[in-house]
Amino acid sequence: MSQPISGPPPMPVTDWLSAQWDDACALDPRGDARPDGGFDDLIAAERKIEPRDQMPSGYRETLIRQLGQHAHSEVVGMQPEAHWIPRAPTLHRKAVLLAKVQDEAGHGLYLYAAAETLGATREDMLAALLAGRQGYLSFINYPTLTWADTAALAWLTDGAAIVNQVPLCQTSYGPYARAMLRVCREESFHHRQGFDSLWVMMRGTAAQREMAADAVARWWYPALAMFGPPDARSTHSAQSMAWRIKRFSNDELRQRFVDVCVPQAELLGVTLPDPAMRWNAERRHYDFTPPDFGELTQVIRGHGPCNRQRLEHRRQVHEEGRWVREAAAEYARKHAMRNGGQDGT
Amino acid sequence: MADRTGHEVNETDSARPEQDWPLWEVFVRPHRGLAHTHAGSLHAPDACLALRNARDLFTRRSEGISLWVVPSAAITAVSPDEKDPFFAPAGDKAYRHPTFYDVPEGADHL
Amino acid sequence: MTGSGYLLSLGDDALIAAQRMTQWCASAPELEEDIALANIALDLLGQARALLSYAGAREGAGRDEDALAFLRDPEEFGNVQLVELPNGDFAVTIAKLLFFSVYQELLYDGLLRSRDSALAGIAGKAVKECAYHVDHAVCWTLRLGDGTAQSHARMSRAVDIIWPYTHALFIADAATAAQAACGVGVDPATLRAPWLDRVRPVFTEAGLDLPEGDWVPLHGRRGEHTESFGLLLTQMQALHRAYPGARW
Numbered sequence: 001m002s003q004p005i006s007g008p009p010p011m012p013v014t015d016w017l018s019a020q021w022d023d024a025c026a027l028d029p030r031g032d033a034r035p036d037g038g039f040d041d042l043i044a045a046e047r048k049i050e051p052r053d054q055m056p057s058g059y060r061e062t063l064i065r066q067l068g069q070h071a072h073s074e075v076v077g078m079q080p081e082a083h084w085i086p087r088a089p090t091l092h093r094k095a096v097l098l099a100k101v102q103d104e105a106g107h108g109l110y111l112y113a114a115a116e117t118l119g120a121t122r123e124d125m126l127a128a129l130l131a132g133r134q135g136y137l138s139f140i141n142y143p144t145l146t147w148a149d150t151a152a153l154a155w156l157t158d159g160a161a162i163v164n165q166v167p168l169c170q171t172s173y174g175p176y177a178r179a180m181l182r183v184c185r186e187e188s189f190h191h192r193q194g195f196d197s198l199w200v201m202m203r204g205t206a207a208q209r210e211m212a213a214d215a216v217a218r219w220w221y222p223a224l225a226m227f228g229p230p231d232a233r234s235t236h237s238a239q240s241m242a243w244r245i246k247r248f249s250n251d252e253l254r255q256r257f258v259d260v261c262v263p264q265a266e267l268l269g270v271t272l273p274d275p276a277m278r279w280n281a282e283r284r285h286y287d288f289t290p291p292d293f294g295e296l297t298q299v300i301r302g303h304g305p306c307n308r309q310r311l312e313h314r315r316q317v318h319e320e321g322r323w324v325r326e327a328a329a330e331y332a333r334k335h336a337m338r339n340g341g342q343d344g345t
Numbered sequence: 346m347a348d349r350t351g352h353e354v355n356e357t358d359s360a361r362p363e364q365d366w367p368l369w370e371v372f373v374r375p376h377r378g379l380a381h382t383h384a385g386s387l388h389a390p391d392a393c394l395a396l397r398n399a400r401d402l403f404t405r406r407s408e409g410i411s412l413w414v415v416p417s418a419a420i421t422a423v424s425p426d427e428k429d430p431f432f433a434p435a436g437d438k439a440y441r442h443p444t445f446y447d448v449p450e451g452a453d454h455l
Numbered sequence: 456m457t458g459s460g461y462l463l464s465l466g467d468d469a470l471i472a473a474q475r476m477t478q479w480c481a482s483a484p485e486l487e488e489d490i491a492l493a494n495i496a497l498d499l500l501g502q503a504r505a506l507l508s509y510a511g512a513r514e515g516a517g518r519d520e521d522a523l524a525f526l527r528d529p530e531e532f533g534n535v536q537l538v539e540l541p542n543g544d545f546a547v548t549i550a551k552l553l554f555f556s557v558y559q560e561l562l563y564d565g566l567l568r569s570r571d572s573a574l575a576g577i578a579g580k581a582v583k584e585c586a587y588h589v590d591h592a593v594c595w596t597l598r599l600g601d602g603t604a605q606s607h608a609r610m611s612r613a614v615d616i617i618w619p620y621t622h623a624l625f626i627a628d629a630a631t632a633a634q635a636a637c638g639v640g641v642d643p644a645t646l647r648a649p650w651l652d653r654v655r656p657v658f659t660e661a662g663l664d665l666p667e668g669d670w671v672p673l674h675g676r677r678g679e680h681t682e683s684f685g686l687l688l689t690q691m692q693a694l695h696r697a698y699p700g701a702r703w
Contacts, residue, residue, distance in 0.1 A: 052422065075486065082481035086474060089695045089703045090521045091504050095497060098477055102493035105486050106402055112486075113386040116368060122388065147694055147703075179385070197703070205701050313481075321484025323609070324545050325390075327602025329365030332391040334601065366485070387487055393594060398487040401494055 154194020600661025
């Protein structure tokens with residue numbers, strides 16, 4: 001009774017996504033044998049920019065902002081799931097969710113580390129987050145109200161994250177690309193376990209199916225909104241694309257995500273809450289209703305259901321941990337002095 | 346004065362704890378026979394916790410059989426774009442400082 | 456020969472300790488510590504699942520790990536009170552972890568020689584995990600005890616709060632004594648001396664005082680619970696119980 005129902009078939013994934021991943025893994029980071037040029041030459045040749053390279057200040061600032069927001073998303077994103085770990089309905093699901101949230105902390109660390117190669121510090125980025133100068137993905141500001149939310153969240157938002165992150169494995173900044181490779185390898189487990197969890201619920205009791213359907217209906221549009229405003233309204237995109245930080249536009253990635261999700265939804269037996277969703281044979285993509293970008297703007301500005309709660313939790317945890325961090329620092333100082341500078345283990 | 350994200354900070358702000366949990370670079374040798382590879386970085390107050398944090402962060406999926414942690418400040422580096430073509434000891438620069446065309450003082454970059 | 460009750464008491468210790476540790480997720484003093492505590496929680500949860508599953512098999516009444524974890528009432532749980540105490544601040548959590556992990560490491564080391572080979576196998580994996588838990592707890596006990604004045608005060612207070620609950624770890628009830636006598640289990644009374652030998656030097660180095668006296672709360676024996684235990688179980692079990700027979 002603790003084992004899931006005989007496993008779901010392999011998840012359908014589009015050729016586009018598979019191709020992106022194959023490209024990222026095949027990329028020889030050494031590039032070709034031509035000598036390194038300046039920044040512009042490196043970008044044009046699809047070479048990597050590394051921490052001590054010459055770079056425009058705007059490139060550095062854009063990356064710090066993007067890396068910071070990506071890292072904050074991982075860390076703050078732990079909150080909607082963490083409170084379900086003690087309440088998981090089986091020991092297996094408890095372990096899986098705990099491992100997933102632990103991975104997210106690790107992803108945050110990889111990304112903060114990448115930002116730090118550009119001279120930003122973790123403390124400064126946290127201060128920027130708490131002051132509202134750096135943000136995090138908007139979906140995190142919605143509440144996880146039922147157990148099925150953890151599954152829908154994983155299937156939809158981790159699925160969207162994969163569509164966003166696999167292309168980022170080929171972003172121009174070396175440390176960011178390398179962090180993305182590591183993150184993507186771990187993220188597939190998160191996405192898969194969300195799909196599995198929904199699969200089992202949709203084949204369970206009527207109450208479970210209702211819970212799952214309700215969760216999917218509430219998380220679909222927040223997941224779609226993860227890809228940001230439509231291209232026409234995205235102010236930073238053009239420069240990001242020119243610097244090859246960003247590899248595909250918001251609209252293109254959003255379309256790719258929809259194309260990935262629809263066959264998966266059919267397999268699961270869940271209905272996506274969009275009556276306009278249908279295959280367009282001419283475009284060879286699914287037509288869909290875009291998310292409410294007005295709502296996205298409101299949420300980004302701090303008016304979502306959980307913004308204040310998420311930030312307050314982050315602030316409080318950091319404050320409450322201060323005495324611990326200071327104790328460890330003081331211990332290290334005392335022992336460095338006692339050992340004449342030897343930092344023993 | 347501006348912090349490194351460009352935000353104005355009060356000089357009398359309380360002590361900066363991150364200076365007391367300095368940055369460490371982590372190197373992992375994934376298999377016997379291979380060399381150590383740079384895996385990333387983390388913050389820790391001393392080598393003991395750095396090593397343990399590195400184990401938790403980088404070898405959760407049994408990804409390595411040997412770990413090194415090195416304070417980032419201890420790494421001396423040189424890059425191919427230095428003027429000296431022979432990588433002579435011009436390597437007195439700190440490992441992590443990027444160079445860029447201009448940094449407007451005091452500007453809020455975020 | 457191996458009693459399911461004995462296995463359950465070991466499994467319940469690990470399960471409830473894991474449950475408390477998961478409450479630090481997204482709340483630890485630093486991100487690196489969040490990962491470390493989650494690792495420890497995952498290890499303990501793994502031990503619990505192995506022990507509970509085996510207990511269910513020995514019992515032979517068709518109860519698996521989830522039936523045992525989610526469908527027993529508070530009075531049927533055989534864990535010690537130490538593991539069910541609330542997390543408190545980080546110092547309280549570290550004090551609990553230190554005392555419990557040193558005990559577990561000694562216990563599992565003894566169980567390596569159990570006449571029950573399945574139990575010895577579980578112990579073989581667990582003893583390595585517990586060595587890491589001890590290491591982590593010792594690292595932090597030293598840093599909190601010998602850190603700042605504030606951390607020292609908090610750690611001293613934590614030790615005073617937790618210490619009275621350690622005695623129950625070393626009391627053998629009739630069932631445990633019988634298991635030890637037939638070579639399956641370990642007599643916990645034999646663990647107290649080596650436990651003290653392991654803990655005392657850590658305290659000395661950390662500048663902490665080992666509490667005096669053997670005060671034990673009344674009704675503090677294994678299987679007898681505190682007020683907070685009911686709340687813990689309610690949180691842990693409610694969802695599972697709300698959907699009887701459901702698969703997840």
